[in-house]
Amino acid sequence: MRLPPSPEERIDRSRTVTFFFEGEPIEAYAGDTIGSALFAAGRRVFSRSFKYHRPRGLLCCSGHCPNCLMQVDGAPSVRVCTAPVREGTRVRSQNVLGSLDRDLLAVVDKVGGPFTPVGFYYRTMIRPRRAWPYYERFLRRVAGLGTIDKHARRSSRFDTEHRRAEVLVIGGGPSGLDAARAAARDGRRVVLVDEGLALDAQLPREDGFETIAPARAIGIYEGGLVPVDAGDVLLRFRAERVVVASGAIEQPLLFPGNDLVGVLLPSAVRRLTRLWSLRPGERAVVITADDRGLAAAEDLRRAGTSVARVVDLRTTQPAQMAARGSHGRVRSVSVDGDSVDCDVLVMSGGSQPAYSLLAQAGARVEYDGTRGIFVPRDLPPHVEAVGSAAGEGARGAAAVPAASYRGTESGGRCFVCICEDVTDKDVKRAIAEGFDSIELAKRYTTVTMGPCQGRLCHLPSIRLYARETRAEEATIGTTTARPPWAPVRLGLLAGRGHEPAKRTSLHHRHKELGAQMMWTGEWRRPHSYGDVAAEVRAVHEGVGVIDVSTLGKLLVSGPDAVSFLERLYPNRFGDLKPGRIRYAVLGTDAGRIMDDGTIGRLSERDFYVTTTSTGAETVLAWFEWWNAVWGYDVSVDNVTGALAALNVAGPRSRALLARLTELDVSPDGFGYLDAREARVAGVPCLLLRIGFVGELGYELHFPSPYAEYLWDTLLERGADAGIRPFGLEPQRILRLEKAHVIVGQDTDSESNALDANMSWLVKFDKDDFVGKWALEHVRERGPRERLVGFEMANGTVPPEGGQIVVDGLPAGRVTSARWSDAVGKAIGLAWVPPALADEDSRIEIRVDGRLEPALVRLRPFFDPDDERLRA
Amino acid sequence: MSFLLSCPNCGPRDVNEFAYAGEVTSRPAERPSVRELATYVHFRRNVAGVQQEWWFHRFGCETWFRAERDTRTNAVLATEAAHAEPDGQAAPAEAAVPDVPAV
Numbered sequence: 001m002r003l004p005p006s007p008e009e010r011i012d013r014s015r016t017v018t019f020f021f022e023g024e025p026i027e028a029y030a031g032d033t034i035g036s037a038l039f040a041a042g043r044r045v046f047s048r049s050f051k052y053h054r055p056r057g058l059l060c061c062s063g064h065c066p067n068c069l070m071q072v073d074g075a076p077s078v079r080v081c082t083a084p085v086r087e088g089t090r091v092r093s094q095n096v097l098g099s100l101d102r103d104l105l106a107v108v109d110k111v112g113g114p115f116t117p118v119g120f121y122y123r124t125m126i127r128p129r130r131a132w133p134y135y136e137r138f139l140r141r142v143a144g145l146g147t148i149d150k151h152a153r154r155s156s157r158f159d160t161e162h163r164r165a166e167v168l169v170i171g172g173g174p175s176g177l178d179a180a181r182a183a184a185r186d187g188r189r190v191v192l193v194d195e196g197l198a199l200d201a202q203l204p205r206e207d208g209f210e211t212i213a214p215a216r217a218i219g220i221y222e223g224g225l226v227p228v229d230a231g232d233v234l235l236r237f238r239a240e241r242v243v244v245a246s247g248a249i250e251q252p253l254l255f256p257g258n259d260l261v262g263v264l265l266p267s268a269v270r271r272l273t274r275l276w277s278l279r280p281g282e283r284a285v286v287i288t289a290d291d292r293g294l295a296a297a298e299d300l301r302r303a304g305t306s307v308a309r310v311v312d313l314r315t316t317q318p319a320q321m322a323a324r325g326s327h328g329r330v331r332s333v334s335v336d337g338d339s340v341d342c343d344v345l346v347m348s349g350g351s352q353p354a355y356s357l358l359a360q361a362g363a364r365v366e367y368d369g370t371r372g373i374f375v376p377r378d379l380p381p382h383v384e385a386v387g388s389a390a391g392e393g394a395r396g397a398a399a400v401p402a403a404s405y406r407g408t409e410s411g412g413r414c415f416v417c418i419c420e421d422v423t424d425k426d427v428k429r430a431i432a433e434g435f436d437s438i439e440l441a442k443r444y445t446t447v448t449m450g451p452c453q454g455r456l457c458h459l460p461s462i463r464l465y466a467r468e469t470r471a472e473e474a475t476i477g478t479t480t481a482r483p484p485w486a487p488v489r490l491g492l493l494a495g496r497g498h499e500p501a502k503r504t505s506l507h508h509r510h511k512e513l514g515a516q517m518m519w520t521g522e523w524r525r526p527h528s529y530g531d532v533a534a535e536v537r538a539v540h541e542g543v544g545v546i547d548v549s550t551l552g553k554l555l556v557s558g559p560d561a562v563s564f565l566e567r568l569y570p571n572r573f574g575d576l577k578p579g580r581i582r583y584a585v586l587g588t589d590a591g592r593i594m595d596d597g598t599i600g601r602l603s604e605r606d607f608y609v610t611t612t613s614t615g616a617e618t619v620l621a622w623f624e625w626w627n628a629v630w631g632y633d634v635s636v637d638n639v640t641g642a643l644a645a646l647n648v649a650g651p652r653s654r655a656l657l658a659r660l661t662e663l664d665v666s667p668d669g670f671g672y673l674d675a676r677e678a679r680v681a682g683v684p685c686l687l688l689r690i691g692f693v694g695e696l697g698y699e700l701h702f703p704s705p706y707a708e709y710l711w712d713t714l715l716e717r718g719a720d721a722g723i724r725p726f727g728l729e730p731q732r733i734l735r736l737e738k739a740h741v742i743v744g745q746d747t748d749s750e751s752n753a754l755d756a757n758m759s760w761l762v763k764f765d766k767d768d769f770v771g772k773w774a775l776e777h778v779r780e781r782g783p784r785e786r787l788v789g790f791e792m793a794n795g796t797v798p799p800e801g802g803q804i805v806v807d808g809l810p811a812g813r814v815t816s817a818r819w820s821d822a823v824g825k826a827i828g829l830a831w832v833p834p835a836l837a838d839e840d841s842r843i844e845i846r847v848d849g850r851l852e853p854a855l856v857r858l859r860p861f862f863d864p865d866d867e868r869l870r871a
Numbered sequence: 872m873s874f875l876l877s878c879p880n881c882g883p884r885d886v887n888e889f890a891y892a893g894e895v896t897s898r899p900a901e902r903p904s905v906r907e908l909a910t911y912v913h914f915r916r917n918v919a920g921v922q923q924e925w926w927f928h929r930f931g932c933e934t935w936f937r938a939e940r941d942t943r944t945n946a947v948l949a950t951e952a953a954h955a956e957p958d959g960q961a962a963p964a965e966a967a968v969p970d971v972p973a974v
Binding site: 620629 | 873890933
């Protein structure tokens with residue numbers, strides 16, 4: 001099948017490569033593409049068209065058209081005409097039912113009827129309504145191109161690389177190379193990217209500039225950003241100057257039968273004959289509007305194909321042209337009624353500058369009537385076009401006569417868009433239906449929206465449009481060019497798959513103890529260590545320890561620290577004595593609760609602020625933001641990662657601590673809401689006596705490198721007291737028994753401190769604080785809803801988010817609910833209308849469609865007078 | 872959105888390093904009416920043109936600064952650090968403040 005060896009050819013006949021097509025081994029030479037090897041093996045039908053399932057064969061051989069899309073090693077829609085052969089690759093056809101040569105869905109092409117005209121699915125498949133699921137299943141099966149194996153695992157690792165260049169040249173053709181060399185001579189840092197599809201010429205490896213190939217620029221964005229698809233790496237180039245040398249694209253001609261197998265563009269002839277030494281066929285006809293077609297005729301002759309006729313549209317203006325075929329293969333061409341048998345038809349409708357990247361960058365696109373092409377104009381600063389991308393040398397088919405469009409009357413379909421199977425008739429129909437702007441017609445007919453993204457159909461469709469509407473191409477304009485310019489794998493855009501996790505210093509201790517880990521924001525934390533009830537019991541009866549290192553920890557220091565905090569928080573801090581702690585809620589100027597935590601005063605000018613686990617970074621940025629305006633003399637240091645924290649809680653926690661520290665931990669020496677600095681087991685600690693879980697307890701904050709040592713020591717020395725580590729789930733039950741609020745769980749972005757029963761901490765007599773005015777307004781207006789506790793009458797635990805129902809209407813929602821062994825009831829927190837926010841109010845909660853009765857509780861469920869907490 | 876933004880500390884960087892925190896707004900100096908409060912908290916000018924806005928160099932030096940950007944072209948005309956007053960006094964009352972968490 002191959003021609004005699006030639007010095008130009010790119011194949012190495014001494015090395016063979018075997019790959020599989022539909023399971024059958026195919027022998028190829030090194031240097032072949034999958035497409036050239038299949039062609040050499042006698043294959044002519046490479047795909048079935050999108051809608052009509054018409055046979056399609058190689059057309060451009062340049063990676064532009066949709067005619068050779070196949071599944072390669074599981075990846076759908078690979079253009080095999082440019083995909084190099086590799087040993088063992090498995091290639092399959094796509095979008096066929098049966099085989100490429102006998103596709104059962106080709107019946108669509110024969111039947112015609114309601115399935116063929118443009119927009120049929122909008123009109124045909126809407127009735128009867130209930131049949132839509134069947135239509136949909138059918139359409140999903142037959143529409144689209146390749147298939148993706150949804151269960152396939154990640155097959156390659158994608159990365160993103162940020163790069164800079166003074167001059168980025170896109171395209172390695174002669175003009176691109178000239179531009180790169182010139183810029184390099186000027187001492188610029190130059191990078192040239194090329195698709196590597198210019199198989200005709202190897203890119204020279206030169207000093208002076210970097211060449212990246214095969215790689216494709218997929219767009220030009222603002223700020224000189226050019227993402228480059230380099231296989232498994234996305235290079236995000238920032239370039240001071242972008243030179244676009246993307247060349248021009250050969251255009252097809254419009255005539256009936258222009259999609260038959262055997263119809264080729266000149267580049268396909270050139271590549272098949274010269275690079276892979278293949279004979280495209282036995283007998284050819286060439287119809288051309290430029291010199292490329294004439295060159296192709298030369299190539300054909302050299303390859304031994306007899307050229308039966310050459311029609312140069314620049315000198316002859318045929319009134320009629322049509323290709324006829326059988327079984328989808330071209331058999332004859334008639335020009336003005338004169339029929340010539342052939343199995344190859346070369347069509348050349350001129351070449352259109354590949355201006356898409358320039359248009360994306362902001363260039364205006366103008367129709368050049370004398371040449372019949374669109375050319376880029378008014379380039380934005382820092383972007384330039386060279387060579388045929390700028391319109392140099394390119395010419396369209398201005399000479400193409402009207403007759404060539406007189407397609408369908410003479411039989412056979414005339415395709416404007418081979419990707420989406422849009423015929424000239426479809427475009428005419430769209431115009432007749434009133435889609436009288438090119439953008440609307442594009443959306444209705446989907447012309448230019450297929451895999452070639454307008455490379456082969458943009459110019460012909462606009463020219464046809466102009467002819468049909470008797471308008472000038474220049475006034476019709478073009479459709480908007482949008483990235484990506486070339487197909488991109490989604491994985492490349494997604495980048496490397498990674499899920500960042502924050503782990504505390506005790507992560508491995510938790511794992512060793514068999515903790516079930518869970519996500520809380522970015523943190524990994526123990527849900528429990530296997531026995532939630534026992535962990536709760538340990539805290540109530542003995543002593544438990546929980547890793548709370550995830551708490552946000554900020555040091556606020558400076559002469560203005562008090563003023564700063566008092567202006568941020570609704571609380572007062574001026575009267576807080578050193579060594580004391582206060583619960584504080586952070587709000588916005590809209591009065592909404594943003595975060596909460598404890599603030600301990602370490603000295604006159606130093607405060608230790610804790611935040612929620614997920615709120616640390618937000619709160620830090622919030623502090624800095626406000627102080628960017630206020631300019632208080634304070635510094636805010638984030639010590640979240642530097643310090644670990646443990647909460648030792650339970651009636652025996654004091655005794656345990658007494659063994660480990662010389663600090664006076666007696667109730668008088670270290671009372672509730674006191675803060676002390678002391679050594680615990682030799683580790684310098686900040687001890688905060690606070691009790692989120694409702695029992696006597698101490699939070700120890702200390703340098704995180706000591707975390708495992710202190711954890712081990714506590715578990716060892718507390719063993720006789722029955723110490724148990726406890727996780728988040730037991731902590732949630734314990735805090736719910738005390739009706740302690742979790743910001744973000746029990747409050748949302750609409751909650752304010754007054755409605756959430758925190759009015760005691762809002763000091764309206766302060767001059768100003770963030771949210772003061774909004775809260776004043778809330779106070780005057782009165783509450784709209786209240787956060788209350790409830791207990792279920794019959795022990796059912798309602799779902800979080802469950803509905804509170806009053807008189808059959810939704811009136812509130814459950815935010816937290818758990819079963820509590822200590823209380824012996826199902827308890828929870830809920831937002832209810834103010835009228836129901838009274839002790840013993842009866843409410844109903846929807847559980848599994850039933851309404852379950854519950855009673856409102858305003859006080860903590862467990863230890864309501866905080867006797868255990870303050871012990 | 873892929874423009875460059877010049878951080879007052881770090882120089883020109885990709886916009887993805889920054890968090891956008893909205894138009895610079897003006898916090899009322901005196902107790903506002905409900906209408907004024909709602910305007911300050913919720914209403915934005917949303918201009919097609921040059922506006923003052925807040926940016927935070929989130930994946931960088933964590934500095935807050937103001938930028939002047941043309942919303943039509945994303946051209947950043949100027950950036951300036953929101954300097955604390957040298958004497959530690961609060962900035963003038965008409966200084967702008969945010970109403971939403973920055974990140």
